[in-house]
Each structure stands twice: as structure tokens, then as C-alpha cells.
Amino acid sequence: xxxxxxxxxxxxxxxxxxxxxxxxxxxxxxxxxxxxxxxxxxxxxxxxxxxxxxxxxxxxxxxxxxxxxxxxxxxxxxxxxxxxxxxxxxxxxxxxxxxxxxxxxxxxxxxxxxxxxxxxxxxxxxxx
Numbered sequence: 001x002x003x004x005x006x007x008x009x010x011x012x013x014x015x016x017x018x019x020x021x022x023x024x025x026x027x028x029x030x031x032x033x034x035x036x037x038x039x040x041x042x043x044x045x046x047x048x049x050x051x052x053x054x055x056x057x058x059x060x061x062x063x064x065x066x067x068x069x070x071x072x073x074x075x076x077x078x079x080x081x082x083x084x085x086x087x088x089x090x091x092x093x094x095x096x097x098x099x100x101x102x103x104x105x106x107x108x109x110x111x112x113x114x115x116x117x118x119x120x121x122x123x124x125x126x127x128x
Contacts, residue, residue, distance in 0.1 A: 062089075073100070
């Protein structure tokens with residue numbers, strides 16, 4: 001066989017073996033919820049969250065009733081398709097119909113400050 005062909009073949013096998021494959025069933029670990037988001041009042045800035053952190057309006061964080069602390073959640077504003085990734089560090093919201101409370105920085109990124117409340121889709125991977 002041609003030496004160039006053998007090198008090409010070896011390189012191809014190497015690339016194929018190193019290629020990251022999706023984990024079978026991983027898509028089953030993704031959870032999606034749809035509902036309404038609100039954002040924290042400025043009066044909460046500097047106060048402790050449920051996980052003990054000090055809340056800061058300028059951080060990309062959020063509150064959810066059940067999602068594990070430390071989970072990264074993609075929040076998409078359904079009226080404009082803008083998204084932000086937030087980290088769960090608090091519990092709430094405790095208003096009927098709302099599924100997530102965002103920091104002001106996160107709310108700005110999805111352009112919901114003027115409205116105050118927005119219909120959103122949230123997506124995250126369930127921790128094993």
C-alpha cells in the first residue's frame with residue numbers, strides 16, 4: 001500500500017477514536033419548563049440567599065423552587081428569543097405561576113426589565 005494512504009488511514013482512525021460522542025440517553029437528562037420569570041427587587045442585594053451566598057444583582061444567578069443549587073440553567077425569553085445562563089443559588093419564586101426569579105443582570109440580558117415579568121423557557125441538565 002501507498003505510504004501516504006497508510007498515514008491518512010492512521011490519522012483518520014485517530015480522529016475517529018478521539019471524537020467526542022454524545023452519551024446515549026444524555027438528552028433524557030435535559031429538563032425543560034415553561035412559565036413566567038420575574039426578577040429580584042433591589043432590596044435583596046447584599047442579603048443571604050438560601051444556599052448562604054450573598055445575593056448580588058450584578059451576578060448571573062437565579063432562584064428556583066426545586067433545581068439543585070449550583071445548577072446552570074438556560075433561560076430564554078419567549079417574546080424575543082434572548083437567552084442567558086444563570087446559576088441557581090436561591091429558592092423561590094413564591095408567587096403563583098412564576099417558575100424562576102432572576103438577578104437584575106440576568107433580566108437585563110434577556111430584555112425583561114421594562115415588562116417586569118416575562119414568559120420564559122428554562123432548560124437544564126438534571127444532576128445524576
